[in-house]
Amino acid sequence: MPDSVSDVGEFGLIDAVTARFPQGDGVVVGPGDDAAIIAVGSGRVVVTTDMLVEGRHFRRDWSSARDIGRKAAAQNLSDIAAMGARATAITVGLGAPGDLDVAWTLELADGMRDECARVGASVIGGDMVSSETVVLAITALGELDGLEPVLRSGARAGDVLAVCGRLGWAEAGLRVLSRGFRSPRALVDAHRCPEVPYDAGPEAATLGATAMCDVSDGLLADAGHLAESSHVRIDIERERLEITEAMREVGSALGADPMTWVLTGGDDNAMLATFPAQVPLPERWRVIGRVYDGEGVRVDGAPYEGDAGHVHFS
Ligand SMILES: [Mg+2]
Incomplete structure (x- = not known):
């Protein structure tokens, strides 16, 4: 024993x-x-x-x-x-x-x-x-090592929205496990523990990020937190989001749209930040949207239909 x-x-x-x-x-x-x-x-x-x-x-x-x-x-x-x-x-x-x-x-x-x-x-x-x-x-x-903290409230109209890290991987892994499967391993492992690009946080601060949060509740939900705190509207473009081959395969096996996981899946802890449009970003920061006057989050210019991500105390 x-x-x-x-x-x-x-x-x-x-x-x-x-x-x-x-x-x-x-x-x-x-x-x-x-x-x-x-x-x-x-x-x-x-x-x-x-x-x-x-x-x-x-x-x-x-x-x-x-x-x-x-x-x-x-x-x-x-x-x-x-x-x-x-x-x-x-x-x-x-x-x-x-x-x-x-x-x-x-x-x-x-x-x-x-x-x-x-x-x-x-x-x-x-x-x-x-x-x-x-x-x-x-x-x-x-x-902070002398840097100014990057809050959620600093995004301004004209900024770009960029992400560093994975989106939708952990959610795809969770769906796989929920159906009793153990593979694809990369997705299952992503649910078990995220690969967080920790140094991207201070990097964003150094680059002059105007607002930032990590994606723990889901891209739309967390972009929503930035939009709300900054009193701006954030538009996300689907075609700029990456869907991996493994995610596509799991999606068709489970009869689900992997784009939903990328937009709403949490727990990958990617860094999500807004930057002035003229800031040259390192390759690992992918621009996925833009900041406008207004409020809320849109996908390809329209309100997102469906559940926007993890809601606490649901
Ligand atoms: Mg957070």
Whole structure:
């Protein structure tokens, strides 16, 4: 029988988890005291928090503990990047059933550690409680490195809308898993953990992005957040959106239109930003639309018919 969380006890488990988190240069006091202390070079701290609940945001039979740990960290690290910042540290709150395997929990910790390592962030602390299902609450901290933060509210008529990263992959993977399939692997893996272009966030800030967010709820929903905060209208052009061959194949196998996943699928954590039209953009930033006076989001000039993406508390 593997050790369960209740066999090891809260403090034993916290010690075992903490031992897996190397501490970066910016950490003055790491895990083990009442609170951690991190150095802040610029004098400004970017903070975000996000929760994941088993059954609603992940399933233990669809994703490994490692993937769940990576995804949970990625969602928070992505929000830091979407401000134009570089993540430096996360803290983790974990609710865990008493009969949860210790090995599963340590794998979860490894996933968080590995995703944080991609951006040079440290896991600096957290807490653990018993709960009926696995619940994760992560707080991420970030550093602007002297850049101005890119808010959602700065888009102006005449700007272009550009995206860096994947759209629709995670949703396609989720549809595949929901039908009981395990391939195409690239799409299934994209649902299990996003490939976030973290450095595109600070890059956009450097390039002079006027507004930015990451695509967690879906392209139309998140473009809608930019439009609403900036008091502008955003038009997206379908022909500029990329549908991969794998997505096309899954679409025809499932009798679904993959364009719907690209427009409304969440969880890929692409960076979505507006830029003044004259800014030359690096190749990985694809222009997919334009900003106009007005309000709301349009697709090819018309209101989108259908569900625009993930709605919280639906
Ligand atoms: Mg976000």
